[in-house]
Amino acid sequence: MMGGNKASGGQRGRCPLWTHPPKGLRPFGIPYCFAFRCGHPQVVRALCSRSTDITGGPGGLTRPRKARKGQADRTALTRSLLLILMSACLLLSACGQPGVELVQNGTVPQNPTASVGLALKSYPGFKDITWEQYTDAQGVTCVLATGEFRMDLPEIRSCPKRSQNGLVLASRAFLRMKFVTDVKAKTFAFEDAQYLVYSPKGFSNAYPGGLSAFEAILQGTSGLNCGLLYAPGP
Numbered sequence: 001m002m003g004g005n006k007a008s009g010g011q012r013g014r015c016p017l018w019t020h021p022p023k024g025l026r027p028f029g030i031p032y033c034f035a036f037r038c039g040h041p042q043v044v045r046a047l048c049s050r051s052t053d054i055t056g057g058p059g060g061l062t063r064p065r066k067a068r069k070g071q072a073d074r075t076a077l078t079r080s081l082l083l084i085l086m087s088a089c090l091l092l093s094a095c096g097q098p099g100v101e102l103v104q105n106g107t108v109p110q111n112p113t114a115s116v117g118l119a120l121k122s123y124p125g126f127k128d129i130t131w132e133q134y135t136d137a138q139g140v141t142c143v144l145a146t147g148e149f150r151m152d153l154p155e156i157r158s159c160p161k162r163s164q165n166g167l168v169l170a171s172r173a174f175l176r177m178k179f180v181t182d183v184k185a186k187t188f189a190f191e192d193a194q195y196l197v198y199s200p201k202g203f204s205n206a207y208p209g210g211l212s213a214f215e216a217i218l219q220g221t222s223g224l225n226c227g228l229l230y231a232p233g234p
Contacts, residue, residue, distance in 0.1 A: 097132075097133045098133075098183045099141040099179075099181040099183055099188070100131045100132070100143055102143075102183060102186060102187075103116050103117070103131075103145070103179045103188050104116060104131065106188055108190060108218075110218050111218045116145075116179075120145055120177075125153055125217075126148060126149060127148050127150045129145060129146065130145075130146050131143065131144070131146075140180055140181075141180075141181045141182075141183055142179065142180055142181070142191075143179040144176055144177070144179075145177045145179070146174055146177075146196075147174065147175050147217070148174050149173045149174065149175070149224065151171065153224070155224045155225065155226075156224060156229060158226070159226040159229050167205070167233065168231060168233035168234075169199075170197035170199060170229050170230065171200040172197070172198045173195065173196070173197045173198075173224070173228075173229060174195070174196040174197070175193060175194070175195055175196075175213055175217065175222075175223075176193065176196055177213075177214050178190075178193065178194075179191060190211065192209075193209035193210055193211070193213040193214045194208060194209050195207040195208075195209050195224070195228045197230070197231045198231055201233050203231050205230065205231040207227075207228045
């Protein structure tokens with residue numbers, strides 16, 4: 001590409017040479033003006049950084065402006081695709097974990113009208129719930145469902161900041177429920193539950209929950225009391 005050639009869609013005549021690039025653009029001074037004034041915006045786009053753009057006119061180059069509309073559209077499309085992928089990941093979180101699928105879709109005698117997954121998800125005191133499975137030393141597939149409590153629950157807010165023995169009120173509290181499964185027979189059973197609490201400094205404590213903790217969630221209550229909400233801390 002030489003200055004005396006006519007470029008498709010550009011201006012006729014020789015392009016002036018600029019020795020200093022515009023502020024904020026990469027230091028390729030001459031190609032900027034040459035590419036734009038001779039009708040090669042694609043070269044400009046290749047030379048410019050992603051966050052800048054240049055325009056031309058009788059006075060030469062103007063100040064950089066915001067990204068082109070097409071670039072903004074592509075960014076919006078990318079974000080939309082990411083949101084769709086994230087949603088798909090959430091929906092398929094149990095894929096490849098047959099034990100998790102078995103528990104989530106099954107029912108227990110304490111609540112035969114709704115699946116375990118739906119019952120736990122419907123409890124309003126949980127802000128989040130995660131599922132995982134593992135195989136223990138005896139080859140049994142175990143499933144853990146861990147729900148994180150909302151800390152604005154009345155039974156939590158009513159507790160003193162410190163216990164009588166100097167422990168601090170937890171800043172996060174969880175209920176971890178364990179199920180044992182037989183994937184081949186497509187059966188499972190609740191085994192145990194445990195409260196896990198963490199202080200603002202990250203110190204933790206664990207309290208037994210048992211079947212009564214699981215049943216409380218199925219009935220729409222937390223099963224929490226102040227005695228279960230303290231952890232070590234300064």
